[in-house]
Amino acid sequence: MLGPEELAALTLSLKVSLWAVLVALPLAILTAWALARRSFWGKPVLSALVHLPLVLPPVVTGYLLLLTFGRNGPAGAFLENAFGLVFAFRWTGAALAAGIMGFPLMVRAIRLAFEAVDPKLEQAAATLGAGRARVFFTVTLPLIAPGVLAGAVLGFAKALGEFGATITFVANIPGETQTLPSAIYAFLQVPGGEPAALRLVALALIVAVGAVLMSDWLGRRVADRIAGK
Template sequence: MSMSSAEMEIVLLSLKVALWCVGLSLLPALFVAWLLARREFYGKTLLNVLVHLPIVLPPVVVGYFLLVMLGNRGLIGGWLHDTFGLSLIFNWKGVVAATAVMAFPFIVRSIRQAIEAVDANLEVAALTLGRSPVMVFLTIPLPLILPGILAGATLGFARALGEFGATITFVANIPGQTQTLPLAIYSLLQVPGGESAVWRLVILSVLIAFGAIALSEWLSRRSAKLLEGRD
């Protein structure tokens, strides 16, 4: 299965966006998941709703909100553009922003479930022995929730790879700039005789997704074995 240079560019852009999406989302998602799983505070329900809103909203609506907020004349995007010269519209950085917003709740849910499965009494006992909260987190729950973090990263990667509606609404479908795999497949479906190229991109999408899941499973098993060996 030979690919043209344009198809290779689409695949590389998709992988670049998905990796950046996971890389930028993972730590904030871990923090939010910890808050939702372990802390009680005013506004927790609102935070939970806001985090999960992209799951239930139509992606086009999310893309429109991103356009309003992060466009060059948007509330946040205008400030970023005027202050730092940073533009998120019509480029790959905007694709990362759109995919990160859509993938974030899936990463949070996976990590939160892993945290809730860890007995909180272990952390309380460590705190009573005088260990700092940071050290308690790094030495007790973090190793135990590592499979959940890996699962969340895989879900986020897959969600970023398949994101369509928010991306095309926020940053359009520009070849070489914002055209990821789903957008390229959509474009080719509108062109007579584009079926062969569509099939190549579809097969590549399946292979990439399969590879990501297989890697996540392998890493989860490795982390479980390391934990068993430490115990």
């Protein structure tokens, strides 16, 4: 049903999105916690920086990534020399772009969850003898779990659909950086490519709808648990 090129685009998209969410999620939790619970100098700047990818044209984000994480960019050169980690024109770069584009959505969902947790519960845990880390892992984290899950799913969906920053940063190399949206774009550029493009569009729809339904279901289960039902 799917050609090898289409299948490659699908598996690559899933791989890129999964890695993007896995790496970005702990950072998103940390950032959301800082924004929701701490007051520090430069907090508005951090907030703006986190939300920047939402409002910046994706092509700008992609170009900035290329300047920073390209092989000649400061961060790119350092990472290549120190860890052998290359982003430019690799699937890892696609994951980086997808992670950054999905980051604001994750932070937003998790931050709302943090703000919904009553700090009085955390205080109660402290009076019962729990230190900060224990309070976080036994009380706060279980209570924000639905938000974390929602953030992860949103980030995953966003990563699957990411196009502008990805194509600017890592181009559109079949098998390496050609994700689902890039493949659809590529098929639409060649005569007779429309059936393949349509198949990928259907696939993208199925994956997106499935992800949203799953997150909804999981979220309700955890919410029920937390409501004490």
